[in-house]
Amino acid sequence: MEAVVPKLPLFNFLNPNSTAVRRFSCSSSSLSPSVLVSADSKSVSLGHITRPDFPILHQEVNGKKLVYLDNAATSQKPVAVIKALQNYYEAYNSNVHRGIHYLSAKATDEYELARKKVAAFINASDSREIVFTRNATEGINLVAYSWGLTNLKPGDEIILTIAEHHSAIVPWQLVSQKTGAILKFLNLNDDEIPDLDKLKEMLSRKTKLVVTHHVSNTLASVLPIEEIVHWAHDVGAKVLVDACQSVPHMVVDVQGLDADFLVASSHKMCGPTGIGFLYGKSDLLSAMPPFLGGGEMISDVFLDHSTYAEPPSRFEAGTPAIGEAIGLGAAIDYLSAIGMQRIHEYEIELATYLYENLLSVPNVRIYGPKPSENVHRAALCSFNVENIHPTDVATILDQQHGVAIRSGHHCAQPLHRYLGVNASARASLYFYNTKGDVDDFIQALNETVNFFDMFR
Numbered sequence: 001m002e003a004v005v006p007k008l009p010l011f012n013f014l015n016p017n018s019t020a021v022r023r024f025s026c027s028s029s030s031l032s033p034s035v036l037v038s039a040d041s042k043s044v045s046l047g048h049i050t051r052p053d054f055p056i057l058h059q060e061v062n063g064k065k066l067v068y069l070d071n072a073a074t075s076q077k078p079v080a081v082i083k084a085l086q087n088y089y090e091a092y093n094s095n096v097h098r099g100i101h102y103l104s105a106k107a108t109d110e111y112e113l114a115r116k117k118v119a120a121f122i123n124a125s126d127s128r129e130i131v132f133t134r135n136a137t138e139g140i141n142l143v144a145y146s147w148g149l150t151n152l153k154p155g156d157e158i159i160l161t162i163a164e165h166h167s168a169i170v171p172w173q174l175v176s177q178k179t180g181a182i183l184k185f186l187n188l189n190d191d192e193i194p195d196l197d198k199l200k201e202m203l204s205r206k207t208k209l210v211v212t213h214h215v216s217n218t219l220a221s222v223l224p225i226e227e228i229v230h231w232a233h234d235v236g237a238k239v240l241v242d243a244c245q246s247v248p249h250m251v252v253d254v255q256g257l258d259a260d261f262l263v264a265s266s267h268k269m270c271g272p273t274g275i276g277f278l279y280g281k282s283d284l285l286s287a288m289p290p291f292l293g294g295g296e297m298i299s300d301v302f303l304d305h306s307t308y309a310e311p312p313s314r315f316e317a318g319t320p321a322i323g324e325a326i327g328l329g330a331a332i333d334y335l336s337a338i339g340m341q342r343i344h345e346y347e348i349e350l351a352t353y354l355y356e357n358l359l360s361v362p363n364v365r366i367y368g369p370k371p372s373e374n375v376h377r378a379a380l381c382s383f384n385v386e387n388i389h390p391t392d393v394a395t396i397l398d399q400q401h402g403v404a405i406r407s408g409h410h411c412a413q414p415l416h417r418y419l420g421v422n423a424s425a426r427a428s429l430y431f432y433n434t435k436g437d438v439d440d441f442i443q444a445l446n447e448t449v450n451f452f453d454m455f456r
């Protein structure tokens, strides 16, 4: 059990119970996270320090205190991000790139500043390597339709892991149907992580692309992307990294990884929905044709043909999600102020605590690797309780205990089939969760299991 925390640190954000309206200046970066103003920031857990920044967490659902453990699906938003969005609409809402008036110039500056923040956050060498997309899914589709349709021929091979999210599988099925490229899937080893020894055997000169997650949204495993990229590059293949579950939780350095493409979604990293990004090496992006046509992606339009802008504009057709991009920039400021390494270290602690406590619940099967000195799991567990449907578990946890977890296939049906189940329950944590949240979840799960045992 977690030690009792003396008192919550002071925080300088909107009290969730207050109805007072506060005015904010145009600069979202003036809103720092509570971690920066907390006197107790060393002795109190990161979860306790940052919780006050998230108004949504301070409520009851179904008559119980909300315990939000569905962060792998989407994260909650700190006041700094909510206010950045509000500020954009209140103070300088305008279309970008097209106007010479003050509001348009301001919106354009902030939108492009957000791109620079993303680039710095993942250590891209140039912000032109960052394409704003609707989400990670659209980023993968962009690579599939633009790079894939141009570069793949019949018989070329794409290697994916069996643990990929549907968003990283389906676009390649569609493109392989059009090009004749072949999809090959890497299975799991006995530790329930993708079998990297097998990957080395599968790679050949026929391999044109490896599509892999960085952190699995179901197995909680963390893959050594640097090595995978190295092996793939040795046979001349490109690598697309699905970093949806890593970018929000750890330091990700695209130059260090040497990944060719990488995608992530804002809504999983404290930012708004409706915006994500694709990182692509500049030589690759420059050689790729447009994905969608119209708006900012043109250079010149004639009646019978058009010429196209340089990346990233070439891939941002139509009015982009301006406020959302600015909100993502505010989320990056917020995360950076805490520090991604600090978030990662705290989440490793939470991950072990969650895993060990969940194992103590009778008849629970947790998927993915066992944590050890060498194996770090992400702070999530997909699990099943023998003879109880995961949706029943999730329903009782929500309705009787106010604990929000997910049940289903987590958009990883092939993986679930491979594991021999249709569905699982999943509890996933973020840095604003505490060990107390895990305790509440485990107690609620034990009571849920006891409840179902009464009918056996």
Ligand SMILES: Cc1ncc(COP(=O)(O)O)c(C=O)c1O
Residues within 6 Å of the ligand: 072, 073, 135, 136, 137, 138, 165, 167, 168, 213, 215, 216, 217, 242, 244, 245, 265, 276, 411
């Ligand atoms: C590993 C992984 N990849 C891709 C996605 C798709 O993200 P989005 O729906 O934001 O495009 C998710 C979202 O759950 C994910 O967890």
